[in-house]
Amino acid sequence: xxxxxxxxxxxxxxxxxxxxxxxxxxxxxxxxxxxxxxxxxxxxxxxxxxxxxxxxxxxxxxxxxxxxxxxxxxxxxxxxxxxxxxxxxxxxxxxxxxxxxxxxxxxxxxxxxxxxxxxxxxxxxxxxxxxxxxxxxxxxxxxxxxxxxxxxxxxxxxxxxxxxxxxxxxxxxxxxxxxxxxxxxxxxxxxxxxxxxxxxxxxxxxxxxxxxxxxxxxxxxxxxxxxxxxxxxxxxxxxxxxxxxxxxxxxxxxxxxxxxxxxxxxxxxxxxxxxxxxxxxxxxxxxxxxxxxxxxxxxxxxxxxxxxxxxxxxxxxxxxxxxxxxxxxxxxxxxxxxxxxxxxxxxxxxxxxxxxxxxxxxxxxxxxxxxxxxxxxxxxxxxxxxxxxxxxxxxxxxxxxxxxxxxxxxxxxxxxxxxxxxxxxxxxxxx
Amino acid sequence: xxxxxxxxxxxxxxxxxxxxxxxxxxxxxxxxxxxxxxxxxxxxxxxxxxxxxxxxxxxxxxxxxxxxxxxxxxxxxxxxxxxxxxxxxxxxxxxxxxxxxxxxxxxxxxxxxxxxxxxxxxxxxxxxxxxxxxxxxxxxxxxxxxxxxxxxxxxxxxxxxxxxxxxxxxxxxxxxxxxxxxxxxxxxxxxxxxxxxxxxxxxxxxxxxxxxxxxxxxxxxxxxxxxxxxxxxxxxxxxxxxxxxxxxxxxxxxxxxxxxxxxxxxxxxxxxxxxxxxxxxxxxxxxxxxxxxxxxxxxxxxxxxxxxxxxxxxxxxxxxxxxxxxxxxxxxxxxxxxxxxxxxxxxxxxxxxxxxxxxxxxxxxxxxxxxxxxxxxxxxxxxxxxxxxxxxxxxxxxxxxxxxxxxxxxxxxxxxxxxxxxxxxxxxxxx
Numbered sequence: 001x002x003x004x005x006x007x008x009x010x011x012x013x014x015x016x017x018x019x020x021x022x023x024x025x026x027x028x029x030x031x032x033x034x035x036x037x038x039x040x041x042x043x044x045x046x047x048x049x050x051x052x053x054x055x056x057x058x059x060x061x062x063x064x065x066x067x068x069x070x071x072x073x074x075x076x077x078x079x080x081x082x083x084x085x086x087x088x089x090x091x092x093x094x095x096x097x098x099x100x101x102x103x104x105x106x107x108x109x110x111x112x113x114x115x116x117x118x119x120x121x122x123x124x125x126x127x128x129x130x131x132x133x134x135x136x137x138x139x140x141x142x143x144x145x146x147x148x149x150x151x152x153x154x155x156x157x158x159x160x161x162x163x164x165x166x167x168x169x170x171x172x173x174x175x176x177x178x179x180x181x182x183x184x185x186x187x188x189x190x191x192x193x194x195x196x197x198x199x200x201x202x203x204x205x206x207x208x209x210x211x212x213x214x215x216x217x218x219x220x221x222x223x224x225x226x227x228x229x230x231x232x233x234x235x236x237x238x239x240x241x242x243x244x245x246x247x248x249x250x251x252x253x254x255x256x257x258x259x260x261x262x263x264x265x266x267x268x269x270x271x272x273x274x275x276x277x278x279x280x281x282x283x284x285x286x287x288x289x290x291x292x293x294x295x296x297x298x299x300x301x302x303x304x305x306x307x308x309x310x311x312x313x314x315x316x317x318x319x320x321x322x323x324x325x326x327x328x329x330x331x332x333x334x335x336x337x338x339x340x341x342x343x344x345x346x347x348x349x350x351x352x353x354x355x356x357x358x359x360x361x362x363x364x365x366x367x368x369x370x371x372x373x374x375x376x377x378x379x380x381x382x383x384x385x386x387x388x389x390x391x392x393x394x395x396x397x398x399x400x401x402x403x404x405x406x407x408x409x410x411x412x413x414x415x416x417x418x419x420x421x422x423x424x425x426x427x428x429x430x431x
Numbered sequence: 432x433x434x435x436x437x438x439x440x441x442x443x444x445x446x447x448x449x450x451x452x453x454x455x456x457x458x459x460x461x462x463x464x465x466x467x468x469x470x471x472x473x474x475x476x477x478x479x480x481x482x483x484x485x486x487x488x489x490x491x492x493x494x495x496x497x498x499x500x501x502x503x504x505x506x507x508x509x510x511x512x513x514x515x516x517x518x519x520x521x522x523x524x525x526x527x528x529x530x531x532x533x534x535x536x537x538x539x540x541x542x543x544x545x546x547x548x549x550x551x552x553x554x555x556x557x558x559x560x561x562x563x564x565x566x567x568x569x570x571x572x573x574x575x576x577x578x579x580x581x582x583x584x585x586x587x588x589x590x591x592x593x594x595x596x597x598x599x600x601x602x603x604x605x606x607x608x609x610x611x612x613x614x615x616x617x618x619x620x621x622x623x624x625x626x627x628x629x630x631x632x633x634x635x636x637x638x639x640x641x642x643x644x645x646x647x648x649x650x651x652x653x654x655x656x657x658x659x660x661x662x663x664x665x666x667x668x669x670x671x672x673x674x675x676x677x678x679x680x681x682x683x684x685x686x687x688x689x690x691x692x693x694x695x696x697x698x699x700x701x702x703x704x705x706x707x708x709x710x711x712x713x714x715x716x717x718x719x720x721x722x723x724x725x726x727x728x729x730x731x732x733x734x735x736x737x738x739x740x741x742x743x744x745x746x747x748x749x750x751x752x753x754x755x756x757x758x759x760x761x762x763x764x765x766x767x768x769x770x771x772x773x774x775x776x777x778x779x780x781x782x783x784x785x786x787x788x789x790x791x792x793x794x795x796x797x798x799x800x801x802x803x804x805x806x807x808x809x810x811x812x813x814x815x816x817x818x819x820x821x822x823x824x825x826x827x828x829x830x831x832x833x834x835x836x837x838x839x840x841x842x843x844x845x846x847x848x849x850x851x852x853x854x855x856x857x858x859x860x861x862x
C-alpha cells in the first residue's frame with residue numbers, strides 16, 4: 001500500500017526505536033519527500049540520562065518521558081506504531097512487526113530502514129544474576145529498582161535479627177561508569193539525609209553503600225584526575241568505592257568479589273554491562289563483541305545501503321576510538337542518517353558520519369559532579385550546576401523542564417524526594 | 432515488649448490503614464500518652480479523590496501520594512509498619528501481621544485497635560468480571576487503567592478491521608457515582624481534545640464513551656436537579672449516558688445491558704460496586720450487606736470497647752441515614768476515635784460520633800462539576816472552580832499542591848495530559 005504523491009511513489013522510511021537516534025532522525029526528515037513509520041515498543045521517548053532519578057525517587061516516570069505521538073503530532077509525514085520488530089528480510093526490504101499478543105504479525109515494506117533500538121543490560125554470561133541485580137534501561141526498570149531500594153529499608157526496619165538487618169542495609173552498585181556513580185551517590189544521600197527521622201528501629205545513615213568497579217578507577221572515560229576527584233566526592237557522600245576486583249558471584253543474599261568471602265547485601269544494582277539490543281541480530285551484518293552492528297562510514301550496513309544503524313546499536317570507529325554510547329552521539333547519528341537518506345533520494349552519495357565530541361559530564365550526587373568539556377575540567381559544585389543546567393535544558397518539552405526544575409529545587413532545599421512511592425501490587429509480598 | 436514511660440506502661444494503639452481515617456486518628460493522638468503503630472500495606476497515604484486523574488494520565492502517581500513515614504516523621508510516638516494484617520485475636524488483644532512473603536508472621540499486642548482499611552471493589556457476585564472491567568482503588572489500579580485506556584487507542588490505530596477498530600474505540604464506564612462520572616467525562620475529553628492530531632488511521636474523537644448506570648440517575652447522592660445538570664454536562668462533553676438498565680454480562684469483547692444484545696467494547700471500567708475491606712471479617716462483629724462493620728455510637732465494636740472501626744469499613748447510621756463513604760467522613764471518624772481513646776485513658780466514657788456534613792462535590796470534566804453545600808447548589812464552571820480549589824487545598828503537603836496546580840494549569844491551557852506514559856513491561860504484549 002504505497003500511497004502516491006502526484007505521480008511518484010513516496011519513499012517509505014521505517015525507523016525502529018524512538019530514542020535519541022530514532023527521534024532525531026525522524027525530526028530531521030520532517031521536510032523530506034518521504035513517509036515515515038516510527039516503530040517503538042514503548043509509547044514514549046525517554047530522557048534516559050535522568051532515568052536514575054526515577055529509580056531513586058527524585059522524579060516521577062512522566063517527568064522524563066513524553067508520548068512519541070505527542071512529540072510528532074504536527075509532523076504529518078510520520079506514523080507512530082506501538083509494536084516490536086521481530087524479523088527483517090533485507091533482500092525483500094520488509095520488516096515484520098508484532099503489535100499485540102493476540103494479533104497476527106504485520107509487515108512493512110520499506111525503501112529505507114533505520115535500526116536504532118539501543119542497548120540493554122549484559123551480565124557477561126551470568127544471566128542468572130539478572131534476577132538478583134536488576135539493571136536500569138527502561139522506566140519499568142527504574143520503578144522496579146525504586147521499589148527494591150525503598151523496600152530494603154522497610155525490611156531492615158521490620159527485622160529483629162541484627163545480621164539480617166545489616167544485610168538489608170547493605171547496598172552494592174556494580175559498575176563504576178556514569179550510571180553506577182549516579183546511583184551510588186544518590187543512594188548514599190537518601191540513606192543519610194532523605195530518610196532521616198523516618199525510622200524507629202534502624203538508623204538509615206548506617207546503610208553501607210558500596211560501588212564495585214572491576215577496573216582500576218571509576219568514570220574510566222574521564223581523565224584520571226577527574227576520576228580521582230569523583231572518587232573523593234563519592235567517599236565524601238558516604239559511598240565506599242572498591243576498584244580493581246571483579247564481582248564473581250551474585251545471589252539473593254549478597255555477592256562475592258574476586259575469590260573473596262561472600263558479602264551480605266540484599267540489594268545489588270547492576271550498572272556494569274551494556275549489550276546492543278537483540279534486534280541487531282536480525283540483520284545479516286557483522287557485529288562486535290557487545291552485539292553492536294559494525295556500520296560503514298555513512299552508518300549503513302555493508303551490502304545494504306538502504307539499511308542504517310544508529311545510536312547505541314551502532315559500532316562506529318573514529319580516529320581509532322569507538323564513538324561513545326551517549327545521548328549526543330545518538331542524536332548526531334540520527335540526524336546523519338536523515339542527511340544520508342536525503343542525499344540518496346537526490347541521487348548523491350551519502351556523506352561520512354563524523355562525531356563531534358562536545359565533552360563529557362557525569363553527576364555524582366548533591367553538589368557533586370565532574371565535567372570535561374574541550375579541555376576544561378571542573379568538579380564539585382560548579383560541575384554540578386553545569387550538569388544540572390545542561391540536563392534540564394535538553395529535556396524534551398517545556399512542561400517537563402519546568403516540573404523537573406521545581407522538583408529539584410524542592411529536593412535541594414528539603415533533602416526530600418517526592419516520588420518515594422512504592423508501586424507494584426505485591427508491595428508487602430516481595431522479598 | 433511494652434516499653435515503660437516512668438513507672439507506667441504506655442498504652443499501645445494499633446491503627447490498621449493509613450488512609451484518611453487512620454492517618455487522621457494517628458495525628459490526633461500526637462500528644463496523647465500512647466505509643467502508636469500504624470500498619471499499612473502501602474508505604475504511602477493516597478489522596479483518593481484525585482485517583483481518577485492518575486488513571487486518566489493527568490497526574491503522576493507521586494503527585495497524589497506521600498510516604499506515611501515522611502508525613503509522620505516528626506510524630507515521635509508513631510511507628511509505621513509496611514505490613515498486612517492477617518488475623519485479630521480480640522480476647523487476647525493481639526493482631527497478626529504478614530510483613531513479607533519470606534518472613535514469619537509477627538504479632539502486636541494492643542490496648543486499643545483501630546481498623547480503618549477502607550473499601551475495595553465489588554462485582555455483585557460476578558467476580559469473573561474483574562479481569563475485564565478493572566476498578567479504581569489503589570495507585571496500581573490507576574496505572575493499570577491508564578495503560579488499558581491508552582492501549583485501546585493504539586490497538587484501534589493498528590487495526591485494519593473496521594469492526595475491531597470500533598470495538599477498541601468503544602469505552603464503557605459502569606456506575607454513575609462520582610468516580611464513574613469523573614472517569615467518563617475525562618475519557619471523553621481525552622478522546623476529543625488531548626489525542627487530537629496524534630493518530631493517522633483513526634479519529635479519536637469518534638470514540639464512543641458510555642456511562643452505564645443501573646439506577647434512574649447519575650450522582651444519586653445529589654439532589655435530582657443537580658443529577659440532571661450533571662447528565663447534561665456529561666452529554667455536552669460527549670458522553671452517552673445510559674440509565675435504568677443494569678449490566679448483565681461483561682467479557683473481553685464487550686458487555687450486555689439487561690436482556691439486550693451484546694455491545695462491543697474492548698475497554699470496560701468498573702466504578703459501580705464498593706465492598707468493605709476483607710479485614711472487617713477478622714473481627715467477630717456484625718456486618719452489613721457490603722461487609723462494613725456495624726459499630727456503636729462511639730465507633731467501637733460491640734463487646735470490645737477497645738476495638739474501633741472508622742472510614743469506609745465502618746457502617747454508621749445517623750438520623751436514619753448511613754454516613755457516606757467520603758473523605759471528610761473518614762477524617763471525622765478518625766479524629767473521633769482519637770478522642771474516644773483519650774477519653775477512655777482518662778477514665779471517662781467515650782462520646783458518641785456525630786458526622787458533620789459540609790456538602791457534596793463532584794467533578795465531571797473540563798469546567799464541569801456539581802456542588803451541593805448547605806443548600807447552595809452550583810453547577811458548571813463555578814462548581815468546577817469550587818471543586819478545584821477544595822481539592823488542591825486538601826492535598827497533603829505543600830509540594831504536591833504546587834505540582835498539581837502547575838500540572839492542571841498546563842493541562843487546562845494545552846488540553847494536554849502529561850502522564851500519558853504506558854508503564855508495565857508487557858506494553859506491546861497486552862490485549
